[in-house]
Amino acid sequence: MIEVAALSVRFGKTEAVKSVSFDVARGESFGIVGESGSGKSTVLRALSGLNPDWTGRMEIDGLPMTPKRSKDFFRRVQMVFQDPYGSLHPRQTVDRLLSEPLIVHGMDNIDQRIMRGLSEVALPSSVRFRYSHQLSGGQRQRVAIARALMAEPDVLLLDEPTSALDVSVQAEVLNLLDDLQRAHGLTYVLVSHNLAVVAHLCGRIGVMQGGEMVELLSADDLRAGRTQHPHTAALRELSIELEEPEAA
Amino acid sequence: MLVEIRNLRIQFPTATGLSEAVRNVSLTLGQEKLGIVGESGSGKSLTARSILRLLPSNAVLTADKLTFDDIDVLHANETALRRIRGARAGLILQDPKFSLNPVMTAGAQIAEAWRIHRGGGRKLAMQAAIDLLAQVQIRDPVHVAKAYPHELSGGMGQRVMIAMMLAPDPELLIADEPTSALDATVQAEILRLIEDLVSRRGMGLILISHDLPLVSHFCDRVAVMYAGRVVEELAASDLLHAQHPYTRGLLDCLPTLSHKKTRLTVMQRDPSWLT
Numbered sequence: 001m002i003e004v005a006a007l008s009v010r011f012g013k014t015e016a017v018k019s020v021s022f023d024v025a026r027g028e029s030f031g032i033v034g035e036s037g038s039g040k041s042t043v044l045r046a047l048s049g050l051n052p053d054w055t056g057r058m059e060i061d062g063l064p065m066t067p068k069r070s071k072d073f074f075r076r077v078q079m080v081f082q083d084p085y086g087s088l089h090p091r092q093t094v095d096r097l098l099s100e101p102l103i104v105h106g107m108d109n110i111d112q113r114i115m116r117g118l119s120e121v122a123l124p125s126s127v128r129f130r131y132s133h134q135l136s137g138g139q140r141q142r143v144a145i146a147r148a149l150m151a152e153p154d155v156l157l158l159d160e161p162t163s164a165l166d167v168s169v170q171a172e173v174l175n176l177l178d179d180l181q182r183a184h185g186l187t188y189v190l191v192s193h194n195l196a197v198v199a200h201l202c203g204r205i206g207v208m209q210g211g212e213m214v215e216l217l218s219a220d221d222l223r224a225g226r227t228q229h230p231h232t233a234a235l236r237e238l239s240i241e242l243e244e245p246e247a248a
Numbered sequence: 249m250l251v252e253i254r255n256l257r258i259q260f261p262t263a264t265g266l267s268e269a270v271r272n273v274s275l276t277l278g279q280e281k282l283g284i285v286g287e288s289g290s291g292k293s294l295t296a297r298s299i300l301r302l303l304p305s306n307a308v309l310t311a312d313k314l315t316f317d318d319i320d321v322l323h324a325n326e327t328a329l330r331r332i333r334g335a336r337a338g339l340i341l342q343d344p345k346f347s348l349n350p351v352m353t354a355g356a357q358i359a360e361a362w363r364i365h366r367g368g369g370r371k372l373a374m375q376a377a378i379d380l381l382a383q384v385q386i387r388d389p390v391h392v393a394k395a396y397p398h399e400l401s402g403g404m405g406q407r408v409m410i411a412m413m414l415a416p417d418p419e420l421l422i423a424d425e426p427t428s429a430l431d432a433t434v435q436a437e438i439l440r441l442i443e444d445l446v447s448r449r450g451m452g453l454i455l456i457s458h459d460l461p462l463v464s465h466f467c468d469r470v471a472v473m474y475a476g477r478v479v480e481e482l483a484a485s486d487l488l489h490a491q492h493p494y495t496r497g498l499l500d501c502l503p504t505l506s507h508k509k510t511r512l513t514v515m516q517r518d519p520s521w522l523t
């Protein structure tokens with residue numbers, strides 16, 4: 001579904017992403033982990049078309065990506081951002097937020113689609129005419145996911161979708177993403193610094209450090225500690241150490 | 249005894265009457281590390297900030313007792329509070345991007361804090377600032393002292409914040425989600441640094457966070473808050489034997505790396521937790 005080969009992104013003199021390659025099958029979830037500044041979000045932004053300055057090859061569903069993307073691309077590939085406080089228009093109601101992608105892509109049955117979209121992310125229909133500041137963080141992230149799903153995409157690019165949320169809300173959103181993937185056969189690329197979240201949702205994981213993808217491994221290998229690169233091992237060790245409560 | 253809170257209540261006026269944000273919280277803190285854990289809106293930040301009486305102006309604050317080293321914070325005037333805030337109790341906030349002054353160098357900000365609380369000349373204060381930057385394990389303190397906040401990474405910015413709070417040599421450090429804007433590696437480094445400084449200087453620490461397992465690694469005692477109440481208070485080492493279903497729920501809903509969960513447990517909130 002997604003093929004990335006020798007992708008490089010430069011910002012001025014710094015090379016933020018250095019020749020990164022990976023591929024994602026249809027209906028699969030691929031995770032990218034790394035520390036701040038490792039280039040993981042930059043990969044996602046290049047994929048989504050938010051950054052036109054890249055070199056290398058990217059294909060989505062067999063179509064080579066160019067710096068300028070078609071309208072159909074922007075329907076089929078949608079992105080969900082970290083901060084639901086910043087990614088929703090503060091002066092638009094949920095109804096307006098959800099109807100915009102439908103109008104842009106000339107889709108019909110707007111009314112029914114919005115109601116269905118809200119129920120799919122388990123939001124009551126009463127939020128339809130509210131503004132985003134009247135909703136909780138978890139509800140806002142659900143609206144952002146509903147909005148991404150409105151145009152019936154094939155691919156969802158998720159940039160730290162739960163790191164601004166409380167742990168109990170994180171569990172709900174992760175379960176929701178799991179259900180939606182099954183129901184729609186979606187392909188996910190998930191970026192996060194939280195190894196446990198990535199390993200929960202994704203079967204295969206790429207580890208980035210300093211702009212390079214230093215290791216590609218399965219979630220099971222990561223859990224079992226079958227790592228090749230020292231950076232992966234260090235990230236795993238820290239994550240395991242901190243996730244268990246201190247024992248007496 | 250450093251801090252004593254008995255029956256703390258914080259209310260906010262709303263269109264339909266007073267809304268209770270913190271309800272009958274009692275805590276004591278000596279020279280130890282206390283974690284306050286809870287979700288957004290549980291009242292954990294308000295509780296900690298009430299020790300400095302740093303609350304929104306419309307907040308209604310009542311308590312049977314609210315003292316900092318036997319000073320009655322509840323009835324203290326601004327001058328008395330000024331001698332506590334910053335000087336004897338420092339506050340580290342979540343995001344250094346917003347809490348540092350963007351048009352002052354890191355060194356100048358730390359030196360300012362030093363001079364306000366300890367007096368002394370500019371040169372002396374700048375030298376102290378560089379020394380403090382070295383204490384928070386910044387490798388090139390002279391260089392960082394000359395840098396502006398936007399030139400620093402998140403982890404560096406938070407170290408500068410900590411250095412600034414240490415300048416007046418406080419007895420209590422309140423860290424309000426000090427690492428939630430940072431990635432896992434830097435988060436662990438910063439928390440280890442705070443823990444180390446607190447132990448070495450013999451300070452008290454209140455660490456506010458929503459990450460229960462994480463807090464248990466860096467605190468002696470954990471208070472779990474839900475809807476404005478402390479529902480459970482226990483030693484960090486007893487966390488695995490937590491009794492309250494909310495505490496258990498917070499632990500169970502986390503995805504883990506050590507073993508696979510096909511589906512995450514979702515918290516079932518019981519209305520009886522509110523009473």
